[in-house]
Amino acid sequence: MIIRGDEPEQVRLLRRLYPPGNYFMQGNEAVAYGALFAGCRFYAGYPITPSSEIAETMARELPKLHGYYLQMEDEIGSIAAMVGASWTGFKVMTATAGPGFSLMQENLGYAIMTETPLVLVDVQRSGPSTGQATKGAQGDFFQARWGTHGDHPVVALSPVSVEDAFWEAVRAFNIAEKLRTPVVVLFDGVLAHTREQIKIPDVSEVEITYRKLPTTEEEAKLPFGDPHGDGVPPMPLFGHGYFTHVTGSTHKENGLRDVYTPEVHDRLVRRIHRKIEKNREVYESYEEHFTDDAEILVVSWGVSARPALGAVLRARKEGIKAGLFVPKTVHPFPARRMKELSGKVRAVLVPEMNLGQVILEVQRYVNDDVILKGVNKIGGVPLTVDEILREIRGVA
Amino acid sequence: MAVKIYSRYDKVRYLRKEALPTALCPGCGGGTVLNAFANALDELKLDPRDLVVVSGIGCSAWIASPYFLADTLHTTHGRAIAFATGVKVGLPDKKVVVISGDGDLASIGGNHLLHAARRNIDITVILVNNFIYGMTGGQVAPTTPFGAITTTSPYRNIEHPLQISETVAATGASYVARWTTAHIYQLIASIKKALTVKGFSLVEVISQCPVQYGRRNRMKEPAQMLRWFLKNSVPVSKAKDMSPEELEGKFIIGEIMDRQRPEFTTELNKLIDEVQEHFGLKGEGDV
Numbered sequence: 001m002i003i004r005g006d007e008p009e010q011v012r013l014l015r016r017l018y019p020p021g022n023y024f025m026q027g028n029e030a031v032a033y034g035a036l037f038a039g040c041r042f043y044a045g046y047p048i049t050p051s052s053e054i055a056e057t058m059a060r061e062l063p064k065l066h067g068y069y070l071q072m073e074d075e076i077g078s079i080a081a082m083v084g085a086s087w088t089g090f091k092v093m094t095a096t097a098g099p100g101f102s103l104m105q106e107n108l109g110y111a112i113m114t115e116t117p118l119v120l121v122d123v124q125r126s127g128p129s130t131g132q133a134t135k136g137a138q139g140d141f142f143q144a145r146w147g148t149h150g151d152h153p154v155v156a157l158s159p160v161s162v163e164d165a166f167w168e169a170v171r172a173f174n175i176a177e178k179l180r181t182p183v184v185v186l187f188d189g190v191l192a193h194t195r196e197q198i199k200i201p202d203v204s205e206v207e208i209t210y211r212k213l214p215t216t217e218e219e220a221k222l223p224f225g226d227p228h229g230d231g232v233p234p235m236p237l238f239g240h241g242y243f244t245h246v247t248g249s250t251h252k253e254n255g256l257r258d259v260y261t262p263e264v265h266d267r268l269v270r271r272i273h274r275k276i277e278k279n280r281e282v283y284e285s286y287e288e289h290f291t292d293d294a295e296i297l298v299v300s301w302g303v304s305a306r307p308a309l310g311a312v313l314r315a316r317k318e319g320i321k322a323g324l325f326v327p328k329t330v331h332p333f334p335a336r337r338m339k340e341l342s343g344k345v346r347a348v349l350v351p352e353m354n355l356g357q358v359i360l361e362v363q364r365y366v367n368d369d370v371i372l373k374g375v376n377k378i379g380g381v382p383l384t385v386d387e388i389l390r391e392i393r394g395v396a
Numbered sequence: 397m398a399v400k401i402y403s404r405y406d407k408v409r410y411l412r413k414e415a416l417p418t419a420l421c422p423g424c425g426g427g428t429v430l431n432a433f434a435n436a437l438d439e440l441k442l443d444p445r446d447l448v449v450v451s452g453i454g455c456s457a458w459i460a461s462p463y464f465l466a467d468t469l470h471t472t473h474g475r476a477i478a479f480a481t482g483v484k485v486g487l488p489d490k491k492v493v494v495i496s497g498d499g500d501l502a503s504i505g506g507n508h509l510l511h512a513a514r515r516n517i518d519i520t521v522i523l524v525n526n527f528i529y530g531m532t533g534g535q536v537a538p539t540t541p542f543g544a545i546t547t548t549s550p551y552r553n554i555e556h557p558l559q560i561s562e563t564v565a566a567t568g569a570s571y572v573a574r575w576t577t578a579h580i581y582q583l584i585a586s587i588k589k590a591l592t593v594k595g596f597s598l599v600e601v602i603s604q605c606p607v608q609y610g611r612r613n614r615m616k617e618p619a620q621m622l623r624w625f626l627k628n629s630v631p632v633s634k635a636k637d638m639s640p641e642e643l644e645g646k647f648i649i650g651e652i653m654d655r656q657r658p659e660f661t662t663e664l665n666k667l668i669d670e671v672q673e674h675f676g677l678k679g680e681g682d683v
Binding site: 009012013016042063064067070072073076077078080081082083084085086087088089090092093106107110115160174191233236238239240241242243244246249255257262 | 412414415444445448450461462465466467468469470471472475478479481482485486487490507509510513578599619664667668670672675677679
């Protein structure tokens with residue numbers, strides 16, 4: 001039985017189990033509850049710090065909602081099981097951290113190539129390698145983008161608070177379902193273990209979407225076609241007698257492998273790219289603070305956007321015209337807005353918990369006459385308001 | 397020509413005609429396995445709409461997909477059983493079958509094989525063991541016999557092969573059998589049994605790769621390899637009285653394991669029911 005999340009029975013259970021109101025919880029728990037509200041009823045994972053509370057919450061709550069929790073033998077098996085379950089109609093999720101995310105890259109590519117909706121939460125931790133296992137970081141920006149081999153598009157979101165984590169988890173599922181694609185949530189070890197107040201909404205306030213299913217026999221025969229012209233083919237799920245063929249090899253619209261015809265590969269991979277590029281309204285999201293008259297623009301993401309906002313507020317009090325731009329969807333980057341904003345400012349600062357990753361993306365949209373500077377911190381301790389303010393003053 | 401051959405093959409209704417002829421080399425044991433599986437389906441009168449076939453990477457993975465007319469999931473190297481685990485949890489009432497090779501399932505994917513057997517999830521695995529990485533050009537595998545010549549053990553193989561069936565049986569599978577492509581009727585019977593057993597089942601098929609294995613080991617002709625299988629096959633009943641030295645280079649054939657153990661998806665659904673009951677969550681419709 002497929003569970004979409006919006007059936008009367010599920011609505012009844014969600015209201016009963018999680019009545020609307022204020023809750024006090026960790027970022028990791030908020031991600032899990034967001035997933036449950038979005039209709040996720042299958043989770044496969046492998047324990048890893050600092051993501052484990054997501055698995056623990058799912059293991060505890062999913063059975064109450066008729067959902068399935070599987071602890072797999074490793075991260076590779078986790079994402080594999082998710083893909084299998086997604087083809088049976090489940091909304092699926094896993095959570096991991098840097099080392100596990102590295103292990104999942106091959107099958108993340110498989111999910112992109114086979115257009116399998118899934119949500120992969122990477123609770124970023126300090127690396128490389130085992131690094132500071134319990135400490136947060138923002139070092140996986142490019143791993144999310146280019147971690148798997150070959151030409152491919154990726155959608156990645158990055159929440160900025162505990163409450164935001166709930167809603168970004170919901171949004172991740174909706175994007176995955178609408179575009180039939182994997183979505184990465186770049187969370188981090190700091191927010192994952194931060195406890196804050198969050199408002200759990202009534203289920204009616206949460207948008208729940210479900211993937212397009214074939215409406216005719218003809219559509220079902222083309223699991224990788226483009227019958228609606230939006231680049232997103234309906235998904236002929238397993239178990240309905242469609243005889244769907246799914247392969248990570250280059251395939252024709254009917255799913256059968258053809259690795260010898262250049263045009264087949266070109267058509268498939270370009271459509272998968274077009275599907276993401278042309279549906280920007282489905283996923284593009286950013287926040288702006290004081291950008292109207294800003295002369296100094298701070299661009300920050302995830303956990304670093306919080307002290308960045310604090311620094312901008314303090315700078316404003318000092319009479320410095322600073323503004324803040326926070327991409328919430330970090331891949332694809334909100335390029336057009338970034339370009340518009342950078343055209344109006346003297347300096348752009350990019351605070352992040354790494355040695356300079358998002359700044360390389362920002363650089364593509366900033367003219368040479370604008371000062372561009374990173375505010376970088378590693379070691380597992382988040383940036384502070386003072387550290388960012390000091391840099392703002394430095395270019396003021 | 398090919399179309400003509402397949403038009404005379406009465407099990408062709410289980411296959412995707414548009415994907416034929418197969419890409420398997422002449423003399424490959426893969427065709428025998430394909431035929432055995434099709435016959436097992438036919439004898440069980442299994443509706444292909446109730447079947448999901450999952451495979452990994454390599455020659456033997458091609459037996460399953462794209463050739464079988466069912467929902468087919470052709471996955472990444474080594475991971476077929478993990479993908480199949482997700483499929484089975486989503487579709488507990490369907491038959492989920494993995495067909496793939498020794499390198500795929502027992503080397504790179506060995507961990508998933510062991511843990512699926514441990515969970516005793518109701519998946520049937522048909523593991524085609526041809527002792528070699530065929531598709532990539534005949535490299536040594538963890539199943540290659542001691543002393544054999546391959547493209548990456550050009551002098552001789554100094555490692556001893558993994559006994560797949562015995563390992564999987566020890567890990568917790570409900571049903572394990574090993575046959576060779578020279579034991580076609582026994583093979584069909586075991587596949588049928590594996591498909592009906594509730595729990596994890598493995599049918600290991602010792603299969604010939606005359607192109608990549610045989611010709612480098614003085615068995616250029618497929619028939620030579622089949623004769624080698626027959627000459628060295630020892631039934632389970634006889635093998636239990638033989639020493640490890642006597643069994644070196646032999647193929648133990650027959651049913652290695654046949655037992656009842658709790659099955660994973662059944663237990664998982666039972667657990668969900670218990671949780672619903674415990675927290676008093678059952679709706680009026682459920683009672």
